[in-house]
Amino acid sequence: MADTPNPMHDFGFDKGQGLEFGIYTLGDHLPNPNDGSRVSTKERVHEFIRYAQAAEQAGLDYFGLGESHQEFFASQAHAVILGAIAQVTSTMRIGSSSTIISTSDPVRVYENFSTLDLISNGRxxxxxxxxxxxxxxxxxxxxxxxxxxxxxxxxxxxxxxNREESVTWSGQFRAPLNEAEVIPRPVEDRLRIWRAVGGAPGSAIKAGLAGVPMVMAHLGGTTSIFARTVDAYRQAAAHAGFDPATLPITTAGFFHVAETSQKALQNTYRYMNEGMIRT
Structure with missing residues (x-):
């Protein structure tokens, strides 16, 4: 019998890491809903870097920065900003909250993030x-x-x-690769790569069938909806021969702490709504 696939090894994860907490941003650059003011793009980029420093000082496990190429965002070159963050942090894991692979060249993405991994000493x-x-x-x-x-x-x-140092590949949307060596390689041979899932079971099933760790964005709906997505992911993974217990899952969404849920909503609604109407 063939060995059971080990996605923890394939994607650079360590078994037994347990529950981890982090903070992320997609790079929003919004006006202050209280007075309409907005900091400069320069200041906003430096705020991202300071946020990461503060997250590490607070003992969080992860800081993520995503990309978005439109008005009211400032992290279009998120890999560049992550390079700066790698230089001012030392222990916390860092990375993309979403790298839009659909509109990027996977070779360039891998080169960039492997280099970031070397700069950050494998984080x-x-x-x-x-x-x-x-x-x-x-x-x-x-x-x-x-x-x-x-x-x-x-x-x-x-x-x-990520799996192969010499890549032979062909597809529809870019030129084929013939025994291409994609370098540099990351510190631990393979990058930690997650598949982003917006909450729909279909994408989660594809992640499970591939044995790819899943990041599930809470874009809307009740907790029970996302529980069904997790179940579909784990069932698909088991069907494909993977052990679901070895596949990490991340959830991402808004989080604010207050004495009551009503107070939390009162504190955050204006800021969340600003993001919704602007972006």
Missing amino acids: IELVAGRASRVGLFELLGYDLRDYEELYEEKLELLLQI
């Missing part, structure tokens, strides 16, 4: 996303009608690059 993680805001497709020269196909093909290539 980098990569969340491969497909974009909930779709303006970047036209901006970067892609057809929105290829939304699903772009993501699946490019994620498949990214994962193959």
Whole structure:
């Protein structure tokens, strides 16, 4: 009998890490809802770096920064900012809250994040996303009608690059690779790569069938909806021969602490609503 696949090893995770807590941003650059003021883009970028420093000082396990290519965001070059964050932190894991693989070249993404991993001494993680805001497709020269196909093909290539130092591959949306050596390689041979799932079971099932760790964004709905997505993910993983107990799952969403739920909503509603109406 063949050995059971070990996704923890394949994607650079260590068994027994337990429950971890982190903080993330997609790079929002919004006006203050109280007075309409907005800091400069320069200041906002430096705020991201200071947020990461504060997160490490507070003892959090992870800080994530994503990309979004439109107005009211400031982290279009999120890998560059993560390089700065890697220099001012030393213990906390850092990475992308979403790298839009659909509109990026997987070879370049791997080169960038492997280099970040070397700079950070092995602390980098990569969340491969497909974009909930779709303006970047036209901006970067892609057809929105290829939304699903772009993501699946490019994620498949990214994962193959992560597994193999010499890559032979062909697909629809970029030139083929013939025994291509993609370097540099990360500190621990393979990057920690997650598949971003927006909450729908279909994408979670694909993650489970591939044995890929899942980041599940809470975009809307009750907790029970997301519980069904987790169940579908684990069932698909088991069906494909993976041990679901070895596959890490991350959830991502808004979080604020107050004495009561009503007080928490009162404190945060104006700021959350600003993001919703602007982006």
